[in-house]
Amino acid sequence: MRFADIIGSEDIKKALVSMADTGRVAHAMLFYENEGCGALPLALAYVQYLNCPHRHDGDSCGECPVCNRISKLIYQDLHFIFPVNSGSKVQASARPTSETYLPLWRELVLKNPYFLESQLYETLGIENKSGNITVAEAKYILEKLSLTSVEDGYKCVLVWLPERMNAEAANRLLKVVEEPPGKTVFIFITHAPEKILQTISSRCQSFRVLPASKAEVGRVLSERFSLGGEEAAALANISGGSIGTALREAGETEEYSLYMDMFSDLLRGAHEKNLFSVLEVSEHIAALDSREKQKAFCSFSGDSLRKIYMVQQGMDAIANMRQQETAFFVSAAQWCSPSFCERILGQLDRASALIDRNVNARIVFCDLADRIFLSI
Numbered sequence: 102m103r104f105a106d107i108i109g110s111e112d113i114k115k116a117l118v119s120m121a122d123t124g125r126v127a128h129a130m131l132f133y134e135n136e137g138c139g140a141l142p143l144a145l146a147y148v149q150y151l152n153c154p155h156r157h158d159g160d161s162c163g164e165c166p167v168c169n170r171i172s173k174l175i176y177q178d179l180h181f182i183f184p185v186n187s188g189s190k191v192q193a194s195a196r197p198t199s200e201t202y203l204p205l206w207r208e209l210v211l212k213n214p215y216f217l218e219s220q221l222y223e224t225l226g227i228e229n230k231s232g233n234i235t236v237a238e239a240k241y242i243l244e245k246l247s248l249t250s251v252e253d254g255y256k257c258v259l260v261w262l263p264e265r266m267n268a269e270a271a272n273r274l275l276k277v278v279e280e281p282p283g284k285t286v287f288i289f290i291t292h293a294p295e296k297i298l299q300t301i302s303s304r305c306q307s308f309r310v311l312p313a314s315k316a317e318v319g320r321v322l323s324e325r326f327s328l329g330g331e332e333a334a335a336l337a338n339i340s341g342g343s344i345g346t347a348l349r350e351a352g353e354t355e356e357y358s359l360y361m362d363m364f365s366d367l368l369r370g371a372h373e374k375n376l377f378s379v380l381e382v383s384e385h386i387a388a389l390d391s392r393e394k395q396k397a398f399c400s401f402s403g404d405s406l407r408k409i410y411m412v413q414q415g416m417d418a419i420a421n422m423r424q425q426e427t428a429f430f431v432s433a434a435q436w437c438s439p440s441f442c443e444r445i446l447g448q449l450d451r452a453s454a455l456i457d458r459n460v461n462a463r464i465v466f467c468d469l470a471d472r473i474f475l476s477i
């Protein structure tokens with residue numbers, strides 16, 4: 102990540118560059134932002150600038166081995182601490198730390214460094230309860246910092262959401278934050294500075310990362326999504342300058358229309374007795390790029406079938422239909438047989454379970470499409 106890749110925050114970039122250039126590197130920094138406003142990519146660009154041996158014109162070179170390792174988040178002297186909890190992706194007996202989830206963290210940051218806290222928990226499979234930073238984490242970092250540095254530059258510890266740290270962990274870290282070993286930098290990124298132990302925040306040089314302008318958010322959206330100008334502007338409006346929030350909303354909007362298109366094509370094809378078209382849709386579902394998305398399609402279809410069933414029972418008013426989908430569900434309710442929804446709901450659960458067990462998606466969705474074709 103280079104400063105040039107970061108949207109906005111020009112003043113902070115300048116301050117960070119000047120700190121590194123003059124050698125007056127703060128050993129503890131606090132980046133304070135509203136969720137999703139870009140403090141994490143900014144911190145990563147700073148770490149890269151600080152360590153790049155070929156930095157020039159106020160930015161890292163982006164090409165040397167150091168830049169390369171930092172941008173892939175595999176630089177050995179860059180450590181991450183973030184809130185975790187035990188969840189479905191670790192053994193029940195394990196006491197997870199950030200290290201446990203590091204591959205998933207890397208994947209998420211590389212895909213979208215503006216992610217929201219809830220998206221981290223979803224990625225780690227711990228969304229049922231909020232994450233914590235425990236004393237085990239503090240011990241782990243102290244151990245890491247006591248070793249000689251592997252790379253030649255600064256050892257950097259990036260703590261994402263220190264407000265999730267319990268008092269024991271914070272006290273444990275306090276001494277090293279007060280008097281860090283040479284060439285060590287702590288960067289805390291917070292959404293709630295008032296919840297951080299004051300003894301820690303008072304040791305930090307603070308930076309307020311401001312929300313992006315509506316125009317900047319709109320530009321990011323239209324670069325990443327095939328949204329019309331009006332749609333992008335509307336999302337930019339409700340995002341409050343949080344690129345992370347805007348990206349999530351746009352992703353959900355895009356996902357919703359993709360699933361809705363596939364679901365309605367599937368039912369329409371079955372209704373018109375067009376087996377070829379039904380099987381073609383099943384191929385598209387199988388081609389979704391993750392098992393999570395294939396399962397999400399099943400759950401979306403389940404919800405849609407429930408809406409159709411409600412309409413069939415004359416309960417349109419409480420079916421919670423979006424305005425743009427009402428016409429389709431009302432007509433589908435007429436051509437789906439009375440027992441169709443119930444029968445296919447069971448098949449969707451089955452398909453989802455088979456996907457979880459790694460059964461070939463093309464076979465699972467071909468079978469599902471076939472059953473829909475026969476049952477409608």
Ligand SMILES: [Zn+2]
Nearest residue numbers: 153162165168
């Ligand atoms: Zn470089």
